[in-house]
Amino acid sequence: MNKKQLIEDDIKYIWRPFTQMKSLENDLNKPIIIKRGKGIYLEDIDGNKYIDAVSSWWVNTLGHSNKRLNKALERQSKKIEHVIFAGFTHEPVIEFSKKLVKLMNNKLTKVFYSDNGSTAVEVALKMAYQYQVLKGHPEKKKFIALKNSYHGDTIGAVSVGGIDMYHKLYKPLLFEIRQALSPYCYRCPMKCDKNTCKCECLNSVEDILKEEASQIAGIIIEPLVQAAGGMIMYPPKYITKLREICDKYNILLIDDEVAMGFYRTGKLFAYEHADIVPDIVCAAKGITAGYMPLSVTVTSQEIFNAFYDDDIDGYKTFYHGHSYTAYPLALSVALENLKILEEMKIEEYLKPKIAKFSKELEKFKNHKNVGDIRQTGMICAIELVKDKETKEPFAYEDGIGKKIYLEGLKMGAILRPMWNCIYFLTPYIITEKEIEKLTDIAYKALNKVLPMGD
């Protein structure tokens, strides 16, 4: 089929995620047909190549069409693609689980599998609530979540979401939560100074707990970066202090590492920067290096033990499962991924790249519309503002992000700014030279849309 026909069919038959479908009437918004991928590059049907600066929704880590991962997938498919995971098991999942728990220093010990980030969060929320019931506290049925948070799109995950555009409409279907402040340092809700900040925004968490701790099951956070909220970043000490608060009020700390996990912040999990251990960790995305959906919810032995029982009436069992729970194809890729990361000595491997990004971000500093430049490991974000002094944001209708995206495409990079935020979240294998190239493209795109001369 030719390109025109393909695009027509795409628009005719497919309802796209997070997309106002009418916008596709505009030629500029027509979907781009990707033919192949190699390393950090995606190639479209016309042979145009683009740096995948968003790691195809923050999942890719070792590059597209990675030979070793392809090989692992092929090997596994010749053995078995999938087997029911109740009553049966297989070697890749055992080896992966063991390696993962070891990498987590045996602090959390039990790995529950599901299919994606949303389900990993659903599992965590259901487990946390059931844990409280089993501990004799059925009244602990509310969760605390943060403004600007995003934890997925299923109803449980939406319930703990804090982005009005995504979540507000579904309110009548959501369970009750308490919302605390977002640790949005650039626009600190407490008007604190970054340099003297003592995480005063955490008072909003403690205020809720002072009143209602007896009804709260746990708090859920995205560690260090509220990603979909606009790559909002905050320091590790926030998480350290939050752990203390959770202990003080006896609630669970649920750490949603779906976007941050598997070395995105430079460490296996972001919570390590805070030198604490959460009660439950959710991970997905990079777990398969960007190949296919798979997720884990890893819990403490303490939580697991509360469910461990003779269970005459069945109410102590965690009744949750998906058809493809821990399917061997994904686990074989996830296991090979861990092996590759180990061989690469990934934490050391990332350091010069993180430093290089840091250096290249300097060039944005003096642009009149650059309000904030922030970085956490392999995530960099540049928040654009109308006015640097007042921090006045651009309006939704200004479409600044969209314009920069289109300029980026022309120059061979998929930037996809979020709200008013240009960000880089690339595969780990990007070279220092490519970091220069990518940041140059972004800088040029920015200046095209918001020229310095204006």
Next chain:
Amino acid sequence: MNKKQLIEDDIKYIWRPFTQMKSLENDLNKPIIIKRGKGIYLEDIDGNKYIDAVSSWWVNTLGHSNKRLNKALERQSKKIEHVIFAGFTHEPVIEFSKKLVKLMNNKLTKVFYSDNGSTAVEVALKMAYQYQVLKGHPEKKKFIALKNSYHGDTIGAVSVGGIDMYHKLYKPLLFEIRQALSPYCYRCPMKCDKNTCKCECLNSVEDILKEEASQIAGIIIEPLVQAAGGMIMYPPKYITKLREICDKYNILLIDDEVAMGFYRTGKLFAYEHADIVPDIVCAAKGITAGYMPLSVTVTSQEIFNAFYDDDIDGYKTFYHGHSYTAYPLALSVALENLKILEEMKIEEYLKPKIAKFSKELEKFKNHKNVGDIRQTGMICAIELVKDKETKEPFAYEDGIGKKIYLEGLKMGAILRPMWNCIYFLTPYIITEKEIEKLTDIAYKALNKVLPMGD
């Protein structure tokens, strides 16, 4: 690693789905390590082979480690494994969507992708509610669901679930629904006779609507078979009449074909037997022939149109998406699956197998504990009872299903009865001879656990 160590590690690090973990202390419940699969057989680490009579959680259709599907997977991995599905697309998803809509006779026209059955249902529920809001009816925020229904394990899907053991505990987190009767013909809640039944149980749906139609967004059903509820089966006329009721009261009919879709009932979708068209269809499981998680929520043009707008404020967009939405690896397998099914002339192909199952079920008829024998296409179920006259069920503690499962394993078949129901839900490629073998094993297992002499 040796078998003993593998099993130890499995139990040490993994929290299994739908499993009371303490039960694994019993040697009989230790997970069986599956090494490979071929056709309808699974082979464990000791070389024992088992007929996969449950299609590894109702997903496998073309056999394990299918050569053509493996080839499709390999081909695709060498091109590209995954690309972000907002703004970008790829040929396998376009071709698959077009084929699917054509197979549905263009009655439903828009395919929305997500990752598994639960998410397909979540998408349907969110879409249905948002549709009502966009049509000016935000008060239509409740759903009707059926007793004994199962639609998945995420909070939205659990909300419309109707099996107490799985769903009741989470009540405080669930949204409000109205529950109608289960069309459980063998234990008809209206005490009707199968032969003269006019679907009187549907009165319970209409009763709700007479009172509350103005607050109801839609009804969700599992068509023809309430699978996880115990392979409860009911006739197509129920769905035909339900469609009329939905039209009369202006609510949406959401058809959860996750387990039934892709020819499990002998037709692409079960609703075809009722000669109606739902407003929304959810499908997953067999969509990839049992290879990997993928799901679709297919909607009418009417629903799609309600979201189609210039959308200045963003509230007409369907904000839902998963990182791996429509990932090429899965779509390439799903597409190859459709091609194979087409070449097989699947509907014709299944007819003699369905007839063979039907014939082989006869042998169970005279067993004193066989209460009901039922079949819908490639699903057969035998409900066991303590007393044929009174239909008194076995108690949970009797563990009849578990005992039959263990006998089945010894004889080389994975039966996994549900509640008190032995069922066969095999890959489509099972031969007539294998159907004989499988049903013989089940019959022997049944007689071992519940001897006729007793």
